[in-house]
Amino acid sequence: MRALAKSIRIHALKMTSAGGSSHVGAVFSMADIVAVLYGGVLRVDPSAPQWPDRDRFILSKGHAGAGVYAALAERGFFPVDRLSQHYRDGSVFSGHVSHKGIPGVELSTGSLGHGLSVGAGMAYGAKLDSKGHRIFVLLSDGECDEGSNWEAILFAAHHRLDNLVAIVDYNRLQSLAPVSETLELEPFADKWRAFGWAVVEVDGHDHVCLQRALRAVPGSPGRPTAVIAHTIKGKGVSFMENTVLWHYRTAKGDEFERALAELEAL
Amino acid sequence: MRDAFIGRLTQLAAANPRLFLITGDLGFGVLTKFAAARPGQFLNAGVAESNMTGLATGLALEGRIVFTYSIGNFPTLRCLEQVRNDAAYHEANVKIVAIGGGFSYGALGMSHHATEDLAVLRSVPGITVVSPGCLWEVEEVTEALVQTPGTCYLRLDKSSAGRTNRPGEYFQLGKIRTLRSGRDVTLLATGGILAQALQAADQLAADGVQARVLSAHTIRPFDSETVFRACRETGGIITVEGHVGGGGLGGLVAETCLEGGVVPRAFYRIGLRAGFASVVGSQEYLRARYGMDGAAIVASAHQMVQRAGRLTVAGRVDSAR
Numbered sequence: 001m002r003a004l005a006k007s008i009r010i011h012a013l014k015m016t017s018a019g020g021s022s023h024v025g026a027v028f029s030m031a032d033i034v035a036v037l038y039g040g041v042l043r044v045d046p047s048a049p050q051w052p053d054r055d056r057f058i059l060s061k062g063h064a065g066a067g068v069y070a071a072l073a074e075r076g077f078f079p080v081d082r083l084s085q086h087y088r089d090g091s092v093f094s095g096h097v098s099h100k101g102i103p104g105v106e107l108s109t110g111s112l113g114h115g116l117s118v119g120a121g122m123a124y125g126a127k128l129d130s131k132g133h134r135i136f137v138l139l140s141d142g143e144c145d146e147g148s149n150w151e152a153i154l155f156a157a158h159h160r161l162d163n164l165v166a167i168v169d170y171n172r173l174q175s176l177a178p179v180s181e182t183l184e185l186e187p188f189a190d191k192w193r194a195f196g197w198a199v200v201e202v203d204g205h206d207h208v209c210l211q212r213a214l215r216a217v218p219g220s221p222g223r224p225t226a227v228i229a230h231t232i233k234g235k236g237v238s239f240m241e242n243t244v245l246w247h248y249r250t251a252k253g254d255e256f257e258r259a260l261a262e263l264e265a266l
Numbered sequence: 267m268r269d270a271f272i273g274r275l276t277q278l279a280a281a282n283p284r285l286f287l288i289t290g291d292l293g294f295g296v297l298t299k300f301a302a303a304r305p306g307q308f309l310n311a312g313v314a315e316s317n318m319t320g321l322a323t324g325l326a327l328e329g330r331i332v333f334t335y336s337i338g339n340f341p342t343l344r345c346l347e348q349v350r351n352d353a354a355y356h357e358a359n360v361k362i363v364a365i366g367g368g369f370s371y372g373a374l375g376m377s378h379h380a381t382e383d384l385a386v387l388r389s390v391p392g393i394t395v396v397s398p399g400c401l402w403e404v405e406e407v408t409e410a411l412v413q414t415p416g417t418c419y420l421r422l423d424k425s426s427a428g429r430t431n432r433p434g435e436y437f438q439l440g441k442i443r444t445l446r447s448g449r450d451v452t453l454l455a456t457g458g459i460l461a462q463a464l465q466a467a468d469q470l471a472a473d474g475v476q477a478r479v480l481s482a483h484t485i486r487p488f489d490s491e492t493v494f495r496a497c498r499e500t501g502g503i504i505t506v507e508g509h510v511g512g513g514g515l516g517g518l519v520a521e522t523c524l525e526g527g528v529v530p531r532a533f534y535r536i537g538l539r540a541g542f543a544s545v546v547g548s549q550e551y552l553r554a555r556y557g558m559d560g561a562a563i564v565a566s567a568h569q570m571v572q573r574a575g576r577l578t579v580a581g582r583v584d585s586a587r
Contacts, residue, residue, distance in 0.1 A: 099356070107327075107356070114352055117317045121324020128306065129328075148348075151317035 001207050004074055005035035009236050009263050011070035011083055017256045019087025021095045025234040025246035027067035029204075030138060030169045033229055036210040037136060038071040046076040049103040055133050056122050058107045060115025061140035061169060065097030068105065077104035113146025115139065116166055120156045123164035123224075134217055136165045142174030145183050150195075157196030162218035165225045166197075169204065171233035173244050192226040204229030237262050267422040267458065268296055268365045270404040275333065278412055279304045284329060285412065288322055290315045290336035293365075297335070315340050319348035319360070326358035331412055338366045338380040342387060342419065353417040354392045361411050362387075363420045367397065367457050368508020369543070369552040370424035376542050380421070384456070385513025387419045388486050394418040395485040396439070397507075397515075399460030400427040403483045406437035414439065423458030423508065425549055430460075430481065440484045442492040448476030451567045452496040452530075455506035456482040456515045462553065463506045466563035473564075475571055482515055493519055494528040501574045502532030504566050508549075508558065511537035532570045536563055 012027040038044070042055045059068050066086060073080045085091040092101040096110025109115050119137040126133055143149065156164050170188070172179045179185055189199045198220035202209040213219075213227050233247070234240030237259040251259050276299055279285040288309045289297055301308045311318040315336060322332040334341050341362050342349065353360040364380060371378035388395045394414055398404045404422065411418045430445055431437075442454075446467050455463040460481050467477040478500050480492065496503055503523075505516040516535030523529055538556050545555070553559040 108351070111347055111351055113316075114320060114348065117320020117348070118324040118327070118352055120317070121321035121326075122328055123324075124309075124321060125325045125328040125330060148316040148320070151312075151314035152320065155311065155314070155317055155321070 001035050001039035004039045004071065005032050005207070006263065006266050007074050008035055008067050008070040009266070010260065011073070012066040013251060013256070013259055013263060015066045015070070015083055015086040017251050018084065020250050021066070021087040022248040022250065023063040023066070023095070024251065025240055025243070026061065026064040026140065028235045028237065028240065029171045029231045029233045030061070030064055031067055031235065032205045032207060033138060033167060033169065033210060034067050034071045036207050036214060038075050040211055041214045042136070043133065044075070044104070046104070049077060053131065053133050056106050056119070056135040058109070058115040058119050058135070058137045059097050060109055060137050061112065061143055062096035062109030065095060068097050069093055069102065072102070072104040075104075078102065112140070112143040113148040116149050116152040119164055120152045120161060123156065123161040124159060126163055127159075127161065134163045134165060136167060136214070138167045138169060140174075141168055141170045141172060141179050141185060142182070144168065144185055153192070153195045153197065156224040160222040161224045162220065162222055165214070165217050165227060167214075167227040167229055169231050170228050171231040173233045173242065173247070175247055177244060189228055192228070196223060197226045198223040199226045199228060201228045201230065204231035205235055236266060267398070267401065267404045267424070267426050270401040271363065271408050271420070271422055272296055272300055274405040274408045276300045276303055278409060279307050282331070282412065283307070284331055285333075286325060286330045287333045287335060288318055290318050290334070290340055292336050292340070315345040316348050319345040319362075320352055322360045323348070323352040323356060323358045326353070326360050327356060331359045331361065333361045333363055335363045335365070338364060338371060338378045339383065340364070342383050346386065349393075349417070350390050354390050357392060357416045359415060359417075361418045361420060363422065365422045367421040367423040368459065369549045370458075372543075372549045372552040373546045375546055376544060379543055381508070381510050381538050382513070383421060384485055384507070384509050384515065385517065388518065392416055393486065394439075396483055397421040397457040397485055398483040399455060399457055399481045400430040402429045402431040403437070403481065407439065407483060410437065410439040421457060425458035425461055427458070427461040427464055440487040440489055442489040443481040443483065444478065444492070445481055446477060446479035448478040449499055450475045450477060450501050450571050452478045452480060452500045452503045453506055453563060453567070454480045454482055454493065454496065454503055454515065454519065456485060457508050459506055459508045459553070459558065462558070462560045462563060465560035466567065469560065469564045470567055473568070475567060477567060485515065485518060488518060488522060490522045490526055493522060494526060497523060497528045497530040502534070502570045503530040504534045504536060504563065504570065506536045506563060508553070509537050511535045511539045532574055534566050534570060536566060
């Protein structure tokens with residue numbers, strides 16, 4: 001998983017630099033979560049991406065799509081060399097995650113606040129069909145500004161969807177400024193609890209803690225689980241960490257070389 | 267129309283366990299029968315249309331045929347991005363049903379006037395758009411949508427033209443129905459306002475004008491051939507819809523004909539042209555007030571036929587030279 005997290009970061013750095021795209025900080029923030037999911041939690045089969053009993057993973061913070069493409073390639077859903085097409089003219093590897101022509105992507109997203117409702121629908125359907133698979137949805141903290149999420153949060157608790165997990169990549173920085181200066185989410189865990197969810201707070205870069213939290217699902221029978229993952233935006237590259245700048249900036253030239261050196265030393 | 271819809275849907279659901287209905291907390295007294303008969307195929311998602319449409323997509327991606335149901339603009343414009351990004355882009359088997367097309371809920375005010383939905387929904391790629399005009403069309407189209415893969419939009423109206431089918435008639439999605447034959451003018455209608463077009467045709471017949479009446483229950487895919495034939499064979503086309511004048515059926519016909527190189531001799535769109543209706547009233551009142559009733563259709567047809575007569579005379583003079 002450590003190796004997978006490192007690969008995700010290096011691929012994402014290369015993909016965003018080569019294609020000139022944004023959001024590398026947002027990928028680094030969730031890289032450990034995605035590595036733990038694809039490295040040791042999700043029951044998926046790269047040779048059968050549509051296996052009916054697979055666990056579903058939805059990246060609702062679609063702007064970090066490069067990280068999911070990298071994880072899927074590393075897990076063998078498609079050849080790693082396809083990643084070089086990211087963000088290029090005529091490529092299916094859009095900046096925001098897309099399912100068309102990319103095995104393993106469950107849902108195309110990019111506009112925030114969509115993934116949790118679709119995930120809740122999948123979870124509701126799994127319950128109707130008495131299926132045992134689980135649905136994991138990864139959201140950003142800024143994304144929780146979107147009211148549609150709270151519709152889904154109400155729904156999932158009401159219908160006791162304990163096969164649904166919302167993971168929030170809580171790096172406390174959104175597009176222009178810190179969450180606390182934009183729209184305060186705190187007391188964040190209490191909000192989820194008040195809506196009827198089981199809440200687990202973890203260090204979103206600690207693979208052991210992440211595994212423990214994510215493998216335990218459903219940890220609280222009859223209740224959906226929120227995993228609030230405390231993370232650092234830009235994690236892994238010293239000059240990108242905890243800066244709003246690297247939500248949008250693309251690493252070029254010397255910045256790229258320095259970032260790559262730091263990631264390779266991880 | 268909603269009773270015809272839910273009646274047929276209840277029958278279809280009994281035969282198909284994958285069929286599922288979600289309401290956005292609307293349908294008091296209407297959905298009760300379905301909910302009682304098919305409890306495992308029914309869900310009230312609450313007053314949360316964005317979530318309802320996302321849920322529907324999730325359920326559809328897992329193999330169900332999901333109908334979402336609400337009033338007016340709520341299942342469409344309110345959650346348009348979920349319709350576009352989630353349902354349509356994923357080609358999900360989501361069938362969006364809006365009751366209260368046009369001025370069906372005229373007295374409830376602007377929020378409940380569904381007058382731009384056809385234009386908006388037909389602009390989203392991949393969505394089959396249907397707007398039946400009579401109860402038989404509602405029942406048949408409901409069944410057809412269950413068989414149609416992908417995202418669909420079904421627009422229902424409080425008014426309807428009753429039952430316009432002939433004995434043994436076979437319904438075909440995407441095929442305009444000819445309800446009256448005639449060559450002087452064509453009245454091409456979509457939705458419950460078809461009733462006004464038929465009334466107008468009766469009046470016109472009494473006045474000596476033979477109007478062809480066509481029911482365009484399917485907006486996409488669109489039956490351009492039948493429209494082209496009407497262009498060639500009749501004196502002009504009047505589109506009739508409970509919708510703004512631009513972008514709906516009228517806009518569609520204009521686009522189709524101009525691009526197809528088959529231009530009607532004359533063309534007029536009956537629809538809402540006055541901006542938002544800020545006064546309220548019954549569907550009948552508002553249609554009359556905004557020039558969308560039978561009388562307005564009759565007046566437009568007479569004007570078109572008279573003008574065509576003058577043009578024909580001028581044309582003869584021209585050709586004689």
